[in-house]
Amino acid sequence: MGEIRIGTSGWLYPPWRGAFYPEGLVQRRELAYLAEQFDTVEINGSFYALQKPASYQKWAGQTPDDFVFAVKGSRFITHMKRLRDGDTLLSNFLASGVLALGPKLGPFLWQLPPNFGFDPAVLADFFGRLPRSTAEAAKIAAQHDDRVDPAYLTPDADRPLRHALEIRHPSFDTPEFPALLREFGIALVIADTAGKYPALEEITTDFTYIRLHGHEELYVSGYTDEGLDMWAGKIRDWAQHGDVYAYFDNDAKVMAPRDARALKDRLAR
Structure with a gap:
């Protein structure tokens, strides 16, 4: 039985103040408060x-x-360079401080744009360049340029690293795609996107990464009791494999922390 962690995508949202965060809680204490409720969160600022x-x-x-922190990969790599010619960008990203998280560094999330179609050659090249340990990450980070100052290049220990890929183009709905992920040990992000993007549910490595953006309306709608029961059941099944x-990303109406709490409670029963 694998470890199950439930959290939110980010934590700095003004509408959460007075709704999820108690009245009077200072902003610098918000992450600490969230970490009392959940055991993981996605860092989103690293994407921008x-x-x-x-x-x-x-x-x-x-x-x-x-x-544990999941860290979202830089959009300069995924959206602007579109996974091509991004060696220096990857070095800069890894040198920017992610290794300073130490044992709290969890999976890296790489999110592709909606107009990025399935291209096995480009994906294989990118997957092959990703570090699989903090020692490998430090070696890649050492190639950073002067856009990173100061750099953080020394991990506290050599630990394995995990990577997950979120796709948004229908061309990825092909057996070749999960086979490629399995070859490189990359997790397919299982994403609920209110039907806007492909809903693929394949376990491709030794962990599962889920992003719940809203079932009825993207980034806005909350989950019903029936919906949360369904996800709890799926997660229990997937935890048998690792x-x-x-992470809940339906933050627009303060649904994310509410739903994360409700799902966590279900899984604790």
């Missing part, structure tokens, strides 16, 4: 811009010893 080592160190310091990470 390189973060600083001091930020990753601060986040690690605000959370319990057994907390660890499970599930």
Whole structure:
């Protein structure tokens, strides 16, 4: 039976204040409060811009010893370079401080744009360049350029790294795709996107990564009791094959922490 972790996609949302976060809680305490409720969270800011080592160190310091961060990969790699010619960008991303999370560094999430179709050659090349341990990540990070200052290049220990891929183009609905993921040991992100993007449910490596964006309306709608029961059942089944990470991204109306709590409660029964 694998370990099951339930959390949210990000934590800095003004509408959560007074709804999920207690009135009067200062912003710098919000992550610590969230980490009292859940045991994992996705870092989203890393998708939009390189973060600083001091930020990753601060986040690690605000959370319990057994907390885990999933880190979203840079959009400059996935959306702008579209996985091509991105060696320096990958080095910069890995040098920006992710290794400062130490034992709290969980899976990397790589999200492709909706207009990125299935291209096995490009994907295989990208998968082959991804580090599979913190020692490998440090070697790649050492090739960073001057856009990263300061850099964080020294992991506290050599640990395995995990990677998950989220797709949004219908051309990925082919048997070749999960076969490629299995070949490289990459998890397919199982995503609920209100029917907008493909809903593929294949277990392709030793862990499962789930993103729940909303079942009726993307990023907005909450999950019904029946819907949460369904996901709890699926997660119990997937946990038979390894660890499970599930993140709610329906944050627009403060649904994410509510639904994460409800799903966590179901799985604790």
